[in-house]
Amino acid sequence: xxxxxxxxxxEAVDVGYGYSGPTPVQALDGLSLEVKDGEFVALLxxxxxxxxxxxxxFAGFLRPARGRVRCSGASVDGPGWQRGYVLQExxxxxxxxxxxxxxxxxxxxxxxxxxxxxxSDELLELIGLTAFAxxxxxxxxxxxxxxxxxxxVLATDPSILLLDxxxxxxxxxxxxxxxxxxxxxxxxxxxxxxFVTHDAEEALYLADRVVVLSPRPGRVKARFTxxxxxxxxxxxRFSPEFLALKRQVWEATGLDAG
Amino acid sequence: MMTWTKARxxxxxxxxxxxxxxxxxxxGHGRLPERLWLGAHYVDNVKLLPTWRQLTEEGAFLIxxxxxxxxxxxxxxxxxxxxxxxxxxxILLGLLTGAASRLEALADPWVAFFRFTxxxxxxxxFVVWFGYGESSKILLIAANVAxxxxxxxxxxxxxxxxxxxxxxxxxxxEGWLRFRxxxxxxxxxxIFSSLRVAAGLAWVTIVVAELVNAQxxxxxxxxxxxxxxPRTPTMMIALATIGALVLVFDLLALLLYAWGTRWMERAx
Numbered sequence: 251x252x253x254x255x256x257x258x259x260x261e262a263v264d265v266g267y268g269y270s271g272p273t274p275v276q277a278l279d280g281l282s283l284e285v286k287d288g289e290f291v292a293l294l295x296x297x298x299x300x301x302x303x304x305x306x307x308f309a310g311f312l313r314p315a316r317g318r319v320r321c322s323g324a325s326v327d328g329p330g331w332q333r334g335y336v337l338q339e340x341x342x343x344x345x346x347x348x349x350x351x352x353x354x355x356x357x358x359x360x361x362x363x364x365x366x367x368x369x370s371d372e373l374l375e376l377i378g379l380t381a382f383a384x385x386x387x388x389x390x391x392x393x394x395x396x397x398x399x400x401x402x403v404l405a406t407d408p409s410i411l412l413l414d415x416x417x418x419x420x421x422x423x424x425x426x427x428x429x430x431x432x433x434x435x436x437x438x439x440x441x442x443x444x445f446v447t448h449d450a451e452e453a454l455y456l457a458d459r460v461v462v463l464s465p466r467p468g469r470v471k472a473r474f475t476x477x478x479x480x481x482x483x484x485x486x487r488f489s490p491e492f493l494a495l496k497r498q499v500w501e502a503t504g505l506d507a508g
Numbered sequence: 509m510m511t512w513t514k515a516r517x518x519x520x521x522x523x524x525x526x527x528x529x530x531x532x533x534x535x536g537h538g539r540l541p542e543r544l545w546l547g548a549h550y551v552d553n554v555k556l557l558p559t560w561r562q563l564t565e566e567g568a569f570l571i572x573x574x575x576x577x578x579x580x581x582x583x584x585x586x587x588x589x590x591x592x593x594x595x596x597x598x599i600l601l602g603l604l605t606g607a608a609s610r611l612e613a614l615a616d617p618w619v620a621f622f623r624f625t626x627x628x629x630x631x632x633x634f635v636v637w638f639g640y641g642e643s644s645k646i647l648l649i650a651a652n653v654a655x656x657x658x659x660x661x662x663x664x665x666x667x668x669x670x671x672x673x674x675x676x677x678x679x680x681x682e683g684w685l686r687f688r689x690x691x692x693x694x695x696x697x698x699i700f701s702s703l704r705v706a707a708g709l710a711w712v713t714i715v716v717a718e719l720v721n722a723q724x725x726x727x728x729x730x731x732x733x734x735x736x737x738p739r740t741p742t743m744m745i746a747l748a749t750i751g752a753l754v755l756v757f758d759l760l761a762l763l764l765y766a767w768g769t770r771w772m773e774r775a776x
Contacts, residue, residue, distance in 0.1 A: 331680035355679035
């Protein structure tokens with residue numbers, strides 16, 4: 251690192267983590283990763299490569315057994331709103347309305363009802379769900395619910411977003427629409443994003459950099475810089491540069507071997 | 509719309525059940541034996557299946573003499589008070605032990621002990637402690653209701669998905685706010701379904717308690733008295749009344765459950 255350069259917003263150095271239990275599993279081993287301010291990094295890897303483990307370490311739910319993890323230069327002691335974490339599972343609160351979900355983080359911060367409403371109105375418009383403000387999540391589709399979860403962590407305006415396969419459960423069509431929505435959100439709000447996925451195309455479409463993890467135990471296998479112009483569109487997915495990168499990424503993940 | 513279809517079917521089923529009984533009683537009228545050996549002596553004029561006419565005559569008498577209404581009022585009052593007392597105590601305790609894992613280990617053996625202890629096993633003790641009056645019966649119901657709702661609340665809190673807790677923690681919610689806005693509503697389905705079980709159990713408890721410790725007026729006493737003669741029309745009317753009250757309480761509990769879980773996705 252050259253002198254004077256700002257420190258990375260997310261930094262993992264030689265991180266190792268294992269799960270004990272009847273079948274002990276070494277999830278991560280000697281993993282190092284940096285995400286710079288405002289950067290969108292996709293973490294790509296097969297099932298069991300420790301992607302979720304790494305994200306949960308950054309989110310503050312797990313402590314690395316080895317190595318160290320820092321966020322904005324400080325160590326991570328437990329979960330907090332400063333890192334907006336969207337879980338892989340569906341975690342929208344079904345007993346709250348859409349607005350209630352969006353305002354929950356602000357409520358935790360002790361913000362008054364009028365201010366909360368202002369923020370939630372803005373977020374509802376951002377994700378195009380103004381008409382569903384007072385609906386319960388059971389009335390939403392899976393894609394809409396996921397968008398509520400993303401918007402919910404945006405409410406408290408964290409500088410970092412940790413997204414764990416947010417669109418993993420969606421059909422291809424919805425997935426693309428959600429990717430575009432996320433790309434727009436990111437362009438507007440310029441967060442530092444660490445995005446976990448097992449879909450190479452999704453990683454390339456969204457990210458500035460793609461980090462490929464090896465199967466268990468997870469460590470960095472390859473890194474790619476995605477130098478495609480933004481905003482990216484449907485056409486970008488078929489540009490020669492995109493396809494060439496996709497091929498390289500697939501080869502790095504070992505998909506070429508079938 | 510769905511609810512009306514269901515309600516209509518329930519009414520049809522009840523009417524059909526009554527019709528089958530009335531028909532059977534008519535067929536049996538004059539054909540069934542009316543002189544019975546009841547262990548020690550013969551009893552004459554026993555109606556094994558009272559006919560509709562006998563039932564309505566007896567019903568008219570029980571209503572005009574205020575016996576039935578008084579019994580319903582007394583028994584319903586006991587059940588309602590016992591339910592309120594027991595569920596408040598049970599739910600509060602269950603929430604507490606569910607939220608504090610150190611208390612859980614303390615509560616476990618007590619729950620296991622009382623869970624399968626028959627309600628009536630406690631009755632002699634409760635009579636000694638609280639006398640023959642209202643309090644022993646109300647408290648007996650409360651004790652049974654408390655065990656059921658305690659389990660419902662305890663397991664409800666314990667069973668809250670890690671996903672919701674993690675999401676809440678990530679959004680910066682801790683302590684009381686997290687409990688009130690996340691843990692409690694997530695435990696509602698379990699709490700309210702235990703309340704529904706408790707509503708039924710409260711009636712089982714009171715009728716049996718009133719049978720054993722029979723005092724006028726009460727539905728249990730009405731049953732005990734009609735068994736002593738034996739006077740089957742009174743029995744049938746007492747049974748139908750208890751059944752109707754259980755149905756009403758179950759319906760109320762169901763409405764409460766539906767309200768508490770209105771955000772849940774339901775199979776149609």
